[in-house]
Amino acid sequence: MINILLLFITSLALFSCDFEGEKGTIAPTRDLLKGKKLYANHCAGCHQDQGEGLGKVYPPIKDSDYLKAHFADLPCIIRNGMDKKIIVNGEEFTYEMYGIKGIGDYEIAAICNYIAFTWQVGDGKIMTKKKVTKAIELCK
Numbered sequence: 349m350i351n352i353l354l355l356f357i358t359s360l361a362l363f364s365c366d367f368e369g370e371k372g373t374i375a376p377t378r379d380l381l382k383g384k385k386l387y388a389n390h391c392a393g394c395h396q397d398q399g400e401g402l403g404k405v406y407p408p409i410k411d412s413d414y415l416k417a418h419f420a421d422l423p424c425i426i427r428n429g430m431d432k433k434i435i436v437n438g439e440e441f442t443y444e445m446y447g448i449k450g451i452g453d454y455e456i457a458a459i460c461n462y463i464a465f466t467w468q469v470g471d472g473k474i475m476t477k478k479k480v481t482k483a484i485e486l487c488k
C-alpha cells in the first residue's frame with residue numbers, strides 16, 4: 349500500500365515538473381513519460397530536447413506552424429519520414445527526414461501525445477494506437 353502511494357506521489361511530482369503544458373488539453377498520463385523518453389531517443393537528436401530545432405537543418409517542433417497545420421500527418425511523418433521542401437515559421441527546410449525505424453504504433457502514439465501535450469498542438473484528444481494504425485494505413 350505504501351509503495352503504491354509512493355509511486356503515485358512520485359508520478360505526480362514527475363508530471364508537475366516535466367510537463368509544462370497548459371491545463372485543459374490532454375491530461376497527463378503514464379503514456380507521456382514513455383513518450384518523453386521516446387522523443388529523447390528518436391527525435392531530440394535532430395529536433396532538440398526543447399523542440400527548438402537546429403538552425404536551417406532541422407525544423408522546430410515547438411511552436412511550429414507547419415505541425416499545427418499538419419498534426420494529423422504526424423504518425424505518417426514519424427513512420428515514413430518526409431522529403432520535400434517545407435516552410436516552418438517562415439524558414440525553408442529541405443533536408444530529408446528518414447522514417448523512424450524500430451518503433452511500433454503504440455510508441456508512435458506515445459510520441460504524438462507527448463508532443464501534443466508539451467507543445468500544445470493537435471485537437472486535444474488522446475492519440476491511441478488504433479488511431480495511429482488507421483492514420484498510417486492512409487499515409488500518402
Ligand code: HEC
Pocket residue numbers: 387390391392393394395405406407408409412413414415422425426430431432433434436441442443444445446448459
Ligand atoms: C535525423 C534527423 C531527424 C530525426 C531523428 C527526426 N527528424 Fe523530424 N525532421 C527532420 C528534417 C530534416 C525535417 C524536414 C523534412 C523535409 O523538409 O522534408 C523534419 C521534419 C519534421 C516535422 C515537420 C516539420 C516541423 O518541424 O513541424 C515533424 C513534425 C517532425 N520532423 C517530427 C519528428 C519526430 C516526432 C521525430 C521522432 C519520432 C523526428 N521528427 C525525428 C529531421 C529529423
